[in-house]
Amino acid sequence: MGRTSDAREKIISAAQSLIELRGYSALGVAEICKTAGVPKGSFYYFFESKEALALAVLDEHWAGQRREWTRVLHGDADPLARLRQLFEETEASQRAGQQSCGTVSGCLFGNLTLELSNQTEAIRLRLQEIFDAQVDMVESVVAEARERGDVTVADTREAARSVVAQLEGQVLFAKLYNNTSRLSALWANCLALLGVRTPQEAAAEV
């Protein structure tokens, strides 16, 4: 092993799994390297600090998730159908995580926001950028839906933020109760938050 070209990726991938299981603060560099199967010297060759690793984990995870969100939200379906697909894929991905590791691991960004955002400004800023980008992506779909007359919201930014907040809140409950069925409410709630119809009308339609 050693400073092979894939040691950096191994460290990031091990750190991401360990953070999902046990959070960031509880981890030590030695444990991360042991899980990654790389010598401890490699760590400081690639990362200045544990914080630098956390930033790399966030970037890596967001790069993957942004690809998924882009695929879904820039798709050919009607704008609201794309939002629905986003929630369905979120539920499916949390369910797959639960099947592979026994518990719903939730959203890495939400987890690290609540664990770390008040401790390091660099991590807070990176997480803000990521959530800003998520809200941007949802807002642009909401704006498209409004142009077509599918939704009536006055403030598309505020509406997109509320949709992402509802997503984070329900993912928090899915993690707490280790139950992904909590996420099935996302679609009806999204319609309500976008003023399309009331939750009752949405439920009657299913």
Add this chain to the structure above:
Amino acid sequence: MGRTSDAREKIISAAQSLIELRGYSALGVAEICKTAGVPKGSFYYFFESKEALALAVLDEHWAGQRREWTRVLHGDADPLARLRQLFEETEASQRAGQQSCGTVSGCLFGNLTLELSNQTEAIRLRLQEIFDAQVDMVESVVAEARERGDVTVADTREAARSVVAQLEGQVLFAKLYNNTSRLSALWANCLALLGVRTPQEAAAEV
């Protein structure tokens, strides 16, 4: 000092402040005792473990918050006005926290859910009980509102859960952006989630 009658309370109070600042995993018993101003021996006299302390912190914090929620939600106002007051008081309390310690500390229960719920079953179960109790309290107000014809939701449990999820999601953003004005969306979103009116109708009304 020593095993005085208030040492237990001092330890709980120090632990709560430290957890709000830095999370649970990053804390050691020595630091908690130093902040509390009690000798380390006292800790193990009162608490079997750090986990036992975390449970005591949750119980103490919930006892205080339940009193506030009960005062507001069992008040004399119309059911929906009581929910509005709950959000306004949540915003005011997060703002007061921000003024006293410089940053929005968020919701202790949400913070510990994302940091710890996958690590200790005892803490997961206690947090489930607390959120179940919050949803119960909101649900009973939603049911009252429905009896009066003020809201139309079919499933009061699901609606209450969505209202609490939205609260947790927006408090997460308030913490991340260190900005309590995010919480001003709660009332309009609650009306939308309860099917009372669309966010646009609610905004036009303010």
